[in-house]
Every structure is written in C-alpha cells, then in structure tokens.
Amino acid sequence: MGFLALRKGKVSPFEEIVLMSIREVGYGATFMQIFDKARQLGRGFGLIRSYRVEMALRALNMFGFIYSWQDPPRLDVDWIDDRCFRIMLRGERALEAAEERRAAEQRTAPLRLPRTLRKVWCWLFSRERLLG
Numbered sequence: 001m002g003f004l005a006l007r008k009g010k011v012s013p014f015e016e017i018v019l020m021s022i023r024e025v026g027y028g029a030t031f032m033q034i035f036d037k038a039r040q041l042g043r044g045f046g047l048i049r050s051y052r053v054e055m056a057l058r059a060l061n062m063f064g065f066i067y068s069w070q071d072p073p074r075l076d077v078d079w080i081d082d083r084c085f086r087i088m089l090r091g092e093r094a095l096e097a098a099e100e101r102r103a104a105e106q107r108t109a110p111l112r113l114p115r116t117l118r119k120v121w122c123w124l125f126s127r128e129r130l131l132g
Contacts, residue, residue, distance in 0.1 A: 011065070011094045017042045018056045019091050022066060028084045031057070054080050065091035 011019065021037035022029050035053050042048050057080070060066045068085045 009090065009094055009097070011060075011098055014042075014045070014052065015056050015060060015065075016095065016098050017045060017048075018053060018060065019065065019087060019095050022085050022087045022091070023095070027086045028071075029086070030084060031080050034085065057085065060091065061085075063090075064088060065094060 017038050018034065020041055021034045024041075025033045025037050031054070034057070035048075035050055038053055039048050057066065057068070061068050065088060066085050067088050068083050070082055071084050072082075074082065
C-alpha cells in the first residue's frame with residue numbers, strides 16, 4: 001500500500017506491525033523500543049530493517065495515526081533521535097479494521113490443500129475414474 005491507502009485509513013501489514021509495536025511498548029515509546037518490538041512481532045514477516053521502520057513512522061505520523069514529540073525539544077538532532085511516539089485514535093481504529101479484515105478473510109477462505117498433496121489427490125481421483 002502507499003500514501004493513498006494511508007490517507008483512506010488503511011494500513012499495510014508492515015505498518016500494522018509498527019502500530020502494534022507502539023501499542024505494546026506503550027506511551028512514550030522510543031525508536032529503538034519500537035524497532036526491537038517490531039522485529040519480535042514480525043518474525044515470519046522477514047528481515048525488518050531500521051530504515052523501513054523509520055519510514056513507516058514518518059508516514060504514520062504524517063497521516064495522524066501516531067503522534068510524536070521530542071523530549072527534550074532540540075533543533076540540533078535528526079528527526080528520529082530522542083523522539084517519543086504514541087498511538088492515536090485513528091491508529092487504534094486502523095488496527096481494529098485490519099484485524100476484522102483478516103478475520104473475515106480467514107472465514108471466507110476455502111480450504112486449500114498443500115500443492116503436493118493436491119497433486120496426489122488429483123492423480124488418485126483421475127486414476128480411480130479411469131479404472132471404474
């Protein structure tokens with residue numbers, strides 16, 4: 001997804017991991033706490049790099065899903081250094097919508113056999129038809 005999806009209130013699976021990380025760390029979460037929690041939550045998601053988390057934080061902050069502040073306020077540091085984050089109501093609602101969407105997909109998804117098992121099943125079924 002991209003900026004247009006964020007504008008509509010939809011988050012990508014990666015942004016969902018970042019939002020869940022902020023929610024679990026709690027109010028005033030720092031970048032390193034969020035990054036560590038995102039790596040824990042996204043184990044099956046693949047390698048999570050710090051610059052991707054930073055870009056997701058910037059986008060989520062820009063569209064009002066999270067709020068960030070600097071503690072103490074300074075002008076001589078990078079955007080991410082000494083920054084604290086918290087999830088806002090829009091971010092909570094986006095997480096709830098993503099969870100509902102995932103639950104609906106699981107309910108409506110047909111039972112799919114693994115590829116190899118499906119091939120064996122089709123082979124047996126076609127052979128049975130040929131013999132009988």
